[in-house]
Every structure is written in structure tokens, then in C-alpha cells.
Amino acid sequence: MKKILITFMIFFLVLPMAANCAITLGTGGSSTGGGGGGGGGSRQTSIDNLLNVIKDAKSHGDPKLDELKKLLYIEPFVTKNYDTNNFSMGLAIEPDNKTLTRNDQFKIVATVGNPNPIEIRRVLYLDLEALEPGEKAFRKVNSIPQMIMNSEYDEVNGKNLSSTTFPELTSFSDLKTVGPAVLRLHVSDGKNEWISDNLTLNIINRPPTLTNLTIQAPDRPRFNDPITYLADLSDPDGDLVNITLHILDESQKRELKNETQEAMPGKRVSFAANQYGFFDKTDSGKNFTYYYTFGDGIVTNNTTILKGPNLRRSATIWVGTPVVTPDDANQYWWQNYNFSVEMKNQDPTEPSVAVTVSLFTDTPAHPWKTASDSKTVTLTQQPQTVYFNVKPFDVLDANQTFGFRFGYSETDQHQRDHIDTAWIKPLNAKLVRYDLVSGLGIGNIIALLLLALLVSILVERRFYR
Numbered sequence: 388m389k390k391i392l393i394t395f396m397i398f399f400l401v402l403p404m405a406a407n408c409a410i411t412l413g414t415g416g417s418s419t420g421g422g423g424g425g426g427g428g429s430r431q432t433s434i435d436n437l438l439n440v441i442k443d444a445k446s447h448g449d450p451k452l453d454e455l456k457k458l459l460y461i462e463p464f465v466t467k468n469y470d471t472n473n474f475s476m477g478l479a480i481e482p483d484n485k486t487l488t489r490n491d492q493f494k495i496v497a498t499v500g501n502p503n504p505i506e507i508r509r510v511l512y513l514d515l516e517a518l519e520p521g522e523k524a525f526r527k528v529n530s531i532p533q534m535i536m537n538s539e540y541d542e543v544n545g546k547n548l549s550s551t552t553f554p555e556l557t558s559f560s561d562l563k564t565v566g567p568a569v570l571r572l573h574v575s576d577g578k579n580e581w582i583s584d585n586l587t588l589n590i591i592n593r594p595p596t597l598t599n600l601t602i603q604a605p606d607r608p609r610f611n612d613p614i615t616y617l618a619d620l621s622d623p624d625g626d627l628v629n630i631t632l633h634i635l636d637e638s639q640k641r642e643l644k645n646e647t648q649e650a651m652p653g654k655r656v657s658f659a660a661n662q663y664g665f666f667d668k669t670d671s672g673k674n675f676t677y678y679y680t681f682g683d684g685i686v687t688n689n690t691t692i693l694k695g696p697n698l699r700r701s702a703t704i705w706v707g708t709p710v711v712t713p714d715d716a717n718q719y720w721w722q723n724y725n726f727s728v729e730m731k732n733q734d735p736t737e738p739s740v741a742v743t744v745s746l747f748t749d750t751p752a753h754p755w756k757t758a759s760d761s762k763t764v765t766l767t768q769q770p771q772t773v774y775f776n777v778k779p780f781d782v783l784d785a786n787q788t789f790g791f792r793f794g795y796s797e798t799d800q801h802q803r804d805h806i807d808t809a810w811i812k813p814l815n816a817k818l819v820r821y822d823l824v825s826g827l828g829i830g831n832i833i834a835l836l837l838l839a840l841l842v843s844i845l846v847e848r849r850f851y852r
Contacts, residue, residue, distance in 0.1 A: 441455075476574055478498075478583060489558065497583075510535070597620060620681075637674045740766050741763055747792040792807045
């Protein structure tokens with residue numbers, strides 16, 4: 388108020404001077420006459436010049452500026468009858484509910500009772516102050532004071548009352564904590580100040596919930612099948628909720644990925660695995676679990692860990708029926724056997740695929756024995772035959788039936804990594820590899836006799852000389 392009075396006084400004091408007379412600045416005299424006069428002229432000031440001088444004095448801290456203020460200051464007009472003791476003021480909330488959620492809408496209404504008659508009233512300036520949960524000091528809510536003019540009162544039960552609403556506070560949606568919020572009214576008439584009693588509100592939070600947690604996917608899905616995680620979101624306060632889906636790799640006991648969405652309550656939340664790239668080809672054949680964390684900015688909760696999906700292996704190769712062909716139709720245990728299987732790549736996204744193939748044989752004497760070293764073959768879209776020519780049996784397998792298996796490092800059209808076949812016809816019962824009456828058999832007998840003769844001669848010469 389003092390600054391306003393000073394400005395008005397300067398304006399009204401200087402305006403007549405600027406309009407009706409000239410103020411000579413400096414030391415030069417006035418000049419009359421024309422022509423050859425060479426004296427210095429007089430410079431007249433204006434209101435703008437004066438304001439510039441005052442601004443310059445203020446910026447440089449000129450002490451004469453304080454003199455000017457004292458010279459122009461006029462005490463506020465106060466009558467002896469101006470009553471400062473019987474002002475009444477208070478705050479109310481509409482609707483009248485002092486327990487609120489952060490999103491509840493309301494109005495804060497200030498009411499002031501002024502005991503002074505209109506002739507001596509002053510303009511009142513109203514500020515709303517708030518002490519929010521977790522804070523240590525009040526803050527002013529409104530940036531510009533609300534004003535009650537001298538004539539803005541109604542007489543109610545012999546009292547002069549005036550009310551105003553603060554539009555700056557209609558909810559507590561920006562709060563990050565909950566608890567008691569204290570409001571009070573600060574009133575000033577430019578000289579005197581008053582503080583109302585506190586209005587205490589209890590701000591509460593009701594946390595969100597997730598229900599109906601499901602996975603929508605084909606039976607035994609592949610990694611690139613449509614897999615969608617679904618959940619129903621609710622929040623009694625209507626808060627915006629952050630929801631994070633966590634995917635866990637059960638085999639490695641670690642979190643594979645997580646993704647976050649913001650959602651309003653009352654909606655079904657969905658996370659599409661393909662959209663977020665949760666799984667790739669390397670995840671084929673693995674089991675995964677998942678859970679959610681979700682919060683409304685005040686509290687964060689999490690669900691229990693749920694199972695799924697269990698991804699089946701992707702079919703990358705086609706495998707035909709295995710075949711075995713003995714070198715001799717008699718199927719002796721000492722002979723070579725030709726094992727073969729037809730294979731091809733059936734993954735349309737890959738022109739070729741390297742596959743490691745292994746052969747195993749199964750007899751009662753040697754269950755699932757490795758029959759040969761593994762071999763790596765490159766499969767294309769065209770079928771090719773993979774061969775193993777080996778001698779997988781020994782004398783203990785004579786007169787036994789056998790089976791065999793091809794194992795491979797990729798998954799076939801039946802979602803398996805091997806194929807088995809049983810061979811019903813038993814191996815030949817003959818134990819000796821050669822016939823007794825044969826050149827080779829007689830030669831073996833002669834060799835054994837000669838060896839025995841040589842040994843006996845050596846023993847005799849050594850011990851019986």
C-alpha cells in the first residue's frame with residue numbers, strides 16, 4: 388500500500404508542474420531575443436524524465452530516495468472507531484466430508500465477518516495456506532490473493548458476512564503421501580493481519596487390485612505363437628496405476644524381461660508377448676513363470692508367481708523312417724550294418740540348418756550303446772540321407788533282437804529330438820566268426836599248434852638241460 392500511495396503522490400505532484408511550468412536543470416540562464424544570441428537554452432523535464440530519474444536513483448541506492456519517500460508518505464486513514472478485534476473468519480469444505488481420497492472433488496469456502504460499517508471498512512486480502520502430509524511448513528495455495536471489497540458483504544443475523552471460494556484447490560490428486568492435511572485462512576487489510584482456526588482433512592488412499600490373471604495362448608505354444616498376458620485392474624480411488632509384468636526364466640532362475648504400462652482402473656490390461664519380444668527361438672523348450680508389480684503412486688504391491696507358458700520346441704527339421712541294412716542277410720554280429728535316415732530343413736526362415744546326428748543301438752547285453760561318433764550335416768529344403776556304416780555288435784549280442792535310435796540337435800515335426808526303431812529279426816546265433824572246416828580255420832589251428840610247440844621247446848631248454 389505504501390508503494391501505491393507514493394506512486395500516486397509523485398504523479399499528482401509532478402503532473403501540474405510538467406503541464407504549466409518548466410524546471411530548469413543545470414546552471415544555464417534563460418535566453419530571450421533571437422538571432423545572434425549564443426547563450427545556453429533551458430531544458431524542460433517531463434513526467435517520463437522524472438520517473439527515469441527516480442528509477443535510476445533506486446537502482447544506485449541513492450539515499451535521497453528515502454528522503455523523497457518520507458516527504459510523500461501519508462499515514463493510512465484510520466478512524467478511532469475502526470474495530471480490529473471482532474473480525475470472524477473460517478474455512479469450510481463442500482461437500483462437508485473431512486475424510487477424502489486424493490481424487491475426491493471439493494470446494495474450499497472462506498467466510499469473513501467484518502464488524503466495521505461500510506464507511507470505514509478496508510479492502511480485505513485473503514490467502515489460503517496448506518500444511519500437506521509429510522511437510523513441515525505451510526505453503527500459500529493461491530498465487531494472487533482473493534479480495535473482498537467494502538461493499539461485498541451481506542447482513543446475516545446482525546453480522547456483516549462475505550464468502551469466497553478458492554479455485555486453486557479442488558482435490559489432492561498431486562499428493563505423493565497421505566495423512567492429515569491442514570488448511571488455514573490468512574486475512575489482511577493492508578495493515579492488520581488475522582489467521583483463522585485450522586481446518587484439518589484426513590487424506591486416505593485405497594490401493595489398486597489385480598484379478599483374473601490369465602494367459603491366452605494355444606495349447607503348448609511355440610515361442611512365436613500369439614501369447615497374451617491378461618489381468619483385470621480396479622482401484623476404488625480411480626487412480627492411474629503403473630503395472631509391470633515380470634517374465635522369469637524358470638530354468639535359469641532369473642528375470643528374463645519386464646515391461647510397464649499405465650492404465651486406468653476398470654479396464655483389462657494385456658501384454659502381448661510378440662509385441663514386446665518376450666521370447667525368441669533360443670527359448671524353445673523352456674518353462675517360464677511370471678508375476679506383476681503395480682502401484683498408484685502411494686503404495687506398490689505384487690502378485691504371487693504364476694506358471695506359464697511352457698514353450699514347446701520349434702519344428703525345424705523333417706525326419707523320415709530310419710532304415711538298417713546288414714552287409715550279409717544272415718545278420719552276423721561281426722558284420723557291418725548300414726543305418727540311414729532321410730532328413731531335411733523345414734524352417735522357412737532359414738535357408739539351411741546345421742544338425743548334429745548321433746546313432747545308438749540297443750540290445751539286452753548293451754542297452755542304448757553309442758554306435759558311432761556323431762556327425763554334423765547341413766540340411767536344406769531338399770531331402771538328403773544321413774548314413775552310418777558301423778560294426779555296433781559283439782559276441783554277447785548273438786541271437787538277440789536289437790533296436791536303434793537317431794538323435795539330433797534340432798526338433799523334428801513331432802516335437803522330438805530323436806527317433807527310435809525296433810528291429811524284430813534277431814542277430815544270427817552263430818558265436819564263432821569262422822567255420823571250423825575251412826582254409827582259414829585249419830590255418831588258425833596249425834598256427835596255434837606251432838605256437839604251442841615253440842613254447843614247449845623254450846621251456847624244456849630253460850629248465851631241463
